Amino acid sequence: MKIALAVLLAAAVANVPATAQTAPAIAEDFKPSPLNQPGQQYPQVNSQGYVRFRIAAPDAKAVKVSLGLGGRGGTTLNKAADGAWTGTSEGPLDEGFHYYHLTIDGGTFNDPGTLNFYGSTRWESGIEIPAHDAEFYALKNVPHGQVSQILFPSPSTGTQRRAYVYTPPAYGDHAQERYPVLYLQHGWGEDETAWANQGHANLIMDNLIAAGKARPFIIVMTYGMTNDVRPGSPGGLSSFDIKPFQTVLLDELIPYVDSHFRTLKDQPHRAMAGLSMGGFETKLIAPKNLDTFAYIGLLSGGTVSLDDVKSFPGYREKVKLTFVSYGSRELDPGRATPPGMPRADPRANAQQIKSAGVPSVFYVSPDTGHEFMTWRRSLKEMAPLLFRD
Structure with a gap:
């Protein structure tokens, strides 16, 4: 797990690429x-x-x-x-x-x-x-799903907590149909608004569904309780305790969603993924709860090695897809790695588990770093692979 954390920490680099020695003239077409x-x-x-x-x-x-x-x-x-x-x-x-x-x-x-x-x-x-490929998250004249706010009781934290739920375009038209669910987590410093606002997750799904490229499914986005842990503080992210959020997710949010939305309430129709810190959370939770999640997605949030697969009983048999993605700039050999931490090779790990017979996809977003363009593209690539019964 230290290796995954090292990848997460090393990935948070500047988003402005270095300029060439002789920069071209700035075009005055602002x-x-x-x-x-x-x-x-x-x-x-x-x-x-x-x-x-x-x-x-x-x-x-x-x-x-x-x-x-x-x-x-x-x-x-x-x-x-x-x-x-x-x-x-x-x-x-x-x-x-x-x-x-x-x-x-x-x-x-x-x-x-x-x-x-x-x-x-x-x-x-x-x-x-x-972006040159902005069409996949553009607002188009296609049927649109809804993003609604829900407030769900959380006895473990003594509060009412908030989540946002995307339901696909046809959700309100077919009262008997049930849908798979993706639990999609934000990164450190963000909250449950990130994937809809910065990520355009709803528009990405609307366009994929309209093009017949993805199965309609529900997306649930909630706060991951990460922002009180500062990367630069004593202990940093290594001191983050996943147990409180795991309780909220598994014991409170999932039952609430299953009782208030028309979901397919079984492991083959449930996925968990996240960007950056959300990917780290996904790796801490999903492989240890393989009777709950069949699909695992780490978007700039770590890697899954063959040793990981071996250490989680049932991973090979129960996980239908392991999706790992990064921006190309995050994989630059020159990027900084925290002192004393080995640098994992997520591409090699993905290939190794695939060669071992574990369904695995590794995606690289061209010319992007640790930023939302990477994660928008990653969702676009991952969504069509989910829940293909």
């Missing part, structure tokens, strides 16, 4: 980001993936934009004659979604020009770099 507040012209994105910012803070002494998970990387803005602070990112960003925030005279603020998204344990500003 347009407002798709995530801007209504009527706001900034931030803007150009065809190369550069981002231009404009912040009205006439009394400020210094303004910086921090990009990426945890605010790594940054762009220092310069004050213009009209008192606004402007600047362009030092390099292009990867396609897809990115968190960012402002640092103004030492204080942390969100950009009033754009929408906010929960990440890095706070509501962050968000920006979208249009």
Whole structure:
């Protein structure tokens, strides 16, 4: 499990790729980001993936934009004659979604020009770099499912907890039909809103179902109780106790979903997957509960080795699919690894368990790192493989 944790920690790297020694001229075809507040012209994105910012803070002494998970990387803005602070990112960003925030005279603020998204344990500003393959998560004229909020009792925590549930387009039309369920977890610093808001999970599923590429199924997204554990704090993520969340998931949420939605209430029709920390949670829970889950997905969240398969009784017989994915930049041999931790090879592990007869798929998102474009693409690749009876 230490190896899986090492992969998780090493994966959380900056989302802004290094620029070439001789950078091309910046194209002056900037347009407002798709995530801007209504009527706001900034931030803007150009065809190369550069981002231009404009912040009205006439009394400020210094303004910086921090990009990426945890605010790594940054762009220092310069004050213009009209008192606004402007600047362009030092390099292009990867396609897809990115968190960012402002640092103004030492204080942390969100950009009033754009929408906010929960990440890095706070509501962050968000920006979208249009992707060449954005069609798979685009809002199209196809039948749409619903994302609804549920509040379910949690005796183990003494609270009412929240989850979001995606039901496929035909769910309300066929009162007798029952559906498989994917329990899909967010990453560290995020919450149950992430997969629908940042990930567009509902639109991905709508488009796959409309194209006949995926079986309709329900997706349940709930909070993984991870944000009180800080990677840089004493003990860090290695001190995270999975037992409280496992109790909520297995003893409270799944029974609630099965009693309030038309689910197929058996192991062959239940999956668990997650991105980053959510993948780590999946590996801690699903292989030890193989009478509950038949499909396991780790999206930038660890690896499953042949030793893992051997250590979990019934894994070979009961697991219908082990899906592991990463962004190509996460697999860069030059990426940092925590001192003293061996670096696992998730691609080799996937091939080894596949060769041993365990159904396994390994996917790499091209030209992305530890970011939502990787995980959007991963869901698009994984969903058609689930619940193929």
